[in-house]
Amino acid sequence: MLTGSISTKIKFLEEIGAVDKSHSDRTLLDHLLGTYNKLKEWNAPEYLQDAGLFHSVYGTSSFKHQSTNNRDAVRALIGEQAEEIVFMFCSLEEPRTENIRNMQDGQLKADLLLLANANEEDMIEARQDDSLDFYNV
Numbered sequence: 001m002l003t004g005s006i007s008t009k010i011k012f013l014e015e016i017g018a019v020d021k022s023h024s025d026r027t028l029l030d031h032l033l034g035t036y037n038k039l040k041e042w043n044a045p046e047y048l049q050d051a052g053l054f055h056s057v058y059g060t061s062s063f064k065h066q067s068t069n070n071r072d073a074v075r076a077l078i079g080e081q082a083e084e085i086v087f088m089f090c091s092l093e094e095p096r097t098e099n100i101r102n103m104q105d106g107q108l109k110a111d112l113l114l115l116a117n118a119n120e121e122d123m124i125e126a127r128q129d130d131s132l133d134f135y136n137v
Contacts, residue, residue: 009053009077016057016067024123028067032056034122039114048111050078051085052118058090085111 010029013019018029036053044052054074059066068074075083089112092099097116103109 006053009050012073012077013053013057013067018057018067021065021067024126026126028056028065031122031126034126035115035118038118038122042114042118044114044118047079047082048085048114050082051089051111052115054078054082054086055089055115055119058087060090061093061096084108085115088112089115 010033013029013032018032019027021028024031032053032055035055036049039049039052054077056063057067057074058069058071071083071087074086078086085108088108089096092112097113097120100109100112100116103112
């Protein structure tokens with residue numbers, strides 16, 4: 001069962017259209033939840049899990065759809081630290097991981113690397129699931 005906090009965040013994502021927007025052959029909300037769940041599975045701090053849940057709401061260099069530009073509303077839901085990570089993640093150009101590795105060492109760099117890994121892992125798993133579905137496995 002979802003806690004009030006996570007359900008409020010998901011409701012916001014639904015309201016900004018994450019259930020209606022396609023991302024990697026599923027909904028954007030499915031991908032955001034997949035990234036969030038990956039970070040949770042890896043015991044990432046809660047602020048980073050929240051960043052995972054919102055990581056592409058402002059659009060990215062490869063996912064051009066901007067669900068919202070209301071940073072204040074996102075910050076109110078997930079906090080300043082998580083929102084800063086979301087904003088930075090959305091602002092990074094491709095190749096994203098290489099650009100993160102070129103950043104100055106620190107917590108933001110470490111958080112962005114873990115978020116980028118969770119994002120990629122979720123998309124890889126989704127593609128593998130799609131391949132297995134093709135073969136009715």
